Amino acid sequence: MSNVHRLRELLGIEADQAAMREQGRRVAESQQRMPDVAEVLPDAIRQRSHDDDMAEALREPVSKALHESVTENPHSLVEILFPVMGPAIRRSIAETLRAALEGLNQSLADGFSLRNLRWRLEAWRTGVPFREVVLRHTMTYRVAEALLINKENGLLVCRVGEMTDSPGMDRDAVAAMLTAIEDFVADSTGEEEGELSSAELGDRVLWVLTGPHARLALVLEGQPPLTLRITLRDHLAVIHQDHGTYLHEFSGDEEAPAPLIAKLEKLLAFSAQDQQEAKRRPPRIAGPILLLLLLAGLGAAGHWFYRAHEAKQQWLALEATIATVPGVVWVEGLLDRQPPELKLLADPLADSPSELVRGAGYADGEVQLSVTPFVSAEPQIELRRFVRALAPLPPGVAVNLQAGSIVVSGRADRYWYRQLAAHLEFARINVPVDISGLTQIDDGSVSPEAADEER
């Protein structure tokens, strides 16, 4: 080894040069390998497309690339996703609406009217779902005219429907003016894309829906439901999906392709309640029937209220009657039960509770009567109890109730007199007894027991 070579080795020049040669070789090789790799790369990816490792490896770079692409040019992504996202969102809304319609369907199914029955018959006859028949008959609008306008140049791509407003009005001018107004709105609001959503044209409504390459302007008569916009947007998305390139490159061609015109003509089918049909409709008979039903309902309600009032009055009368009857106490009355329930306390010597209820106009069993016996201390009952205990009363004796006291008067034989005295001494009487008007006579009478002993 020469000194120069050793010096180069000591300085590390040899090693550096070797490393550089190695790097150069690798670069050259990678340049050479690139076409080979490019050739097999699609097949390699395809081959391992079901491999989780491949998906894992691609996830981050693809995500990053997508993120940067969206950040730099969101508009292109919007255009790409427009045909996809629009229907997805609208489908979700449509599902919600469908649920609401199902509820409507149920309500209608529960309802009854001649019209309802007629629609049911129509649904059955035509095989169309009932809710669609109802919607067809109840929505009052129609698409009178539809214009498809190129978004870039404002030129009319095609139009269908009748010429609304003045027939001489040039639709190309209308299309251009709508475009100018939308540009004006966008400029005024500072939005990148203005959208003239709707405008009123006398008794008509103008709706404008904007897609990536074209605007759809519709002249509607009547009162279109807002849900129609969802359907129309779907339609516009389909038009863009099928004719996007044509619309993008449109420069005032003589006539639009027939399939595009056919799609636009379908919009005219979004109408309901044919005016002629409405005029031909036979005189309604459901109205008087409904009126009769309403009157019948009112009559039934009135009758029910009257009956309820009458029952209440009858019940109150019974309560008032019982309040005046000695020896009977009203404990609880439940008129709202079926049958009404009545709980009473009644002295055995009082008037019969069943008779009292019957006397108030109730038939047997019409009131569920529950009677609990008790001993009443009311003067009338005390009087009855007094008379019953000393019965039979001698012919010349009278027992009355005067000012809350039992008054015994007349002439009584000795035996009965002693019996009275014993009763007064031992029986519990809750009212004063006045016998000052009673005279004892000695007529030789004996008690029945003494007569038996003598025999």
Place this chain on the structure above:
Amino acid sequence: MKSVKVCILGDFAVGKTSLVRRFVDEAFSERYLTTVGVKIDTKTVHLNDSGPIKLVLWDVAGADELSALQTSYVRGSAGFILVCDLTRRETLTTATKLKSEVAAQFGPVPWCLLANKSDLAQEREIDDMALTELAEDGWNVHATSAKTGFNVETAILALASRLAAASGRSP
């Protein structure tokens, strides 16, 4: 029938709307011009070599340069008409400036210059020599008078022929 969008541009009060009024049967009120900044009219012309063609004329409100809104109005035009006033030299400068702006933003499209108010011969600030020089530079220049109708239809039909020939190209 083929339709083409044509914008009419020029400085204030050069007679753009009068020229259009002279050329077409009006469809819209001129209030639109002051409100939205553009007035739309249409005219179907019959050309000998290529049949009928419908011109959708966007009469853009006068300006010495294009605003963002006016730029959006010009977008998608198949051609444009510049208008200057022969009695005001600065309007030719504005027309030149507008032509450059449109060309820069939308590329080359057929266009022409209508040098209006040729009936006011005594007040002219732009003489025929200047117009000739412009023509020599490749400009399609037409001296017109909206007041008398002089050369209006001829000039616009000439542009329409070129638009029909260049059918399919747009800025």
